Amino acid sequence: MAPAVRAAIRAAAAAAWPAECCGALVGVADNAGGTKVACALPASNEAEDTLHAFRMGPEAVRELEAAAAEQGAEVVGYYHSHPEGAGAAPSATDLEWALPGLIYVIAGAEGHELRAWRLREDRSGFDELTP
Numbered sequence: 001m002a003p004a005v006r007a008a009i010r011a012a013a014a015a016a017w018p019a020e021c022c023g024a025l026v027g028v029a030d031n032a033g034g035t036k037v038a039c040a041l042p043a044s045n046e047a048e049d050t051l052h053a054f055r056m057g058p059e060a061v062r063e064l065e066a067a068a069a070e071q072g073a074e075v076v077g078y079y080h081s082h083p084e085g086a087g088a089a090p091s092a093t094d095l096e097w098a099l100p101g102l103i104y105v106i107a108g109a110e111g112h113e114l115r116a117w118r119l120r121e122d123r124s125g126f127d128e129l130t131p
Contacts, residue, residue, distance in 0.1 A: 001025075001037045001105075006114055008040040013081035013107035019050035024064040025077035025103055035076045035103060041067055053093065054080045077103030088115035090126045095119075103129065 005025075012021040022045050027037040041064055047055040056064075056078075068075050082088060088108040090098070098104060098119040104126070105116045117126040 001116070005037050005040050009079050009105055009107055009114060010112075012040070012042050012079075013083065016045070016050075016081060017083050017109070020045055020047070020052070020054040020081050020083055021107070022054040022056055022078065022080040024061075024068065024075045025079060025105060026064075026068040026071060026073045027076045028073050029076060037076060037103065038071070038073055040079060040105075052084070075102075077105065079105040079107065081107040081109075083109055088113040090117055095123075095125065098123075098126070 012023060015021070021042065023040055023042040025037045026039050026041055027035055029035045043056045043060045043064060045054045046057045046060065047053040065075050082091070088106040090104065090106060094104065100119045100121050100123065103116055103118055105114065107114050116129040118129055119126055
């Protein structure tokens with residue numbers, strides 16, 4: 001990820017604090033199995049308890065996909081924050097809702113820590129990526 005993408009995610013986490021932020025990672029996958037993230041698009045957190053969870057509804061996801069397509073790209077993953085000091089590692093809820101093949105970037109409290117993950121194909125856990 002470009003420094004500007006990391007900066008945008010950190011800024012979103014800091015601005016949303018103490019609530020969780022969320023959004024999409026937009027980019028392109030290459031033939032070698034790599035992914036280039038070009039930008040981070042914010043989304044509204046629609047969770048009932050935004051201090052402990054995030055949710056993007058179907059309309060928000062469609063809007064993010066359309067915005068990515070307008071850039072000649074696609075949604076290659078999602079980001080969110082863990083503002084309560086849980087760190088930037090995936091939670092049990094993250095594991096439950098994640099989809100294989102996508103990148104998940106998690107920002108720790110106020111965006112200070114930033115780590116990227118990809119769900120294993122067997123859904124047994126995540127492998128850390130270099131953001």
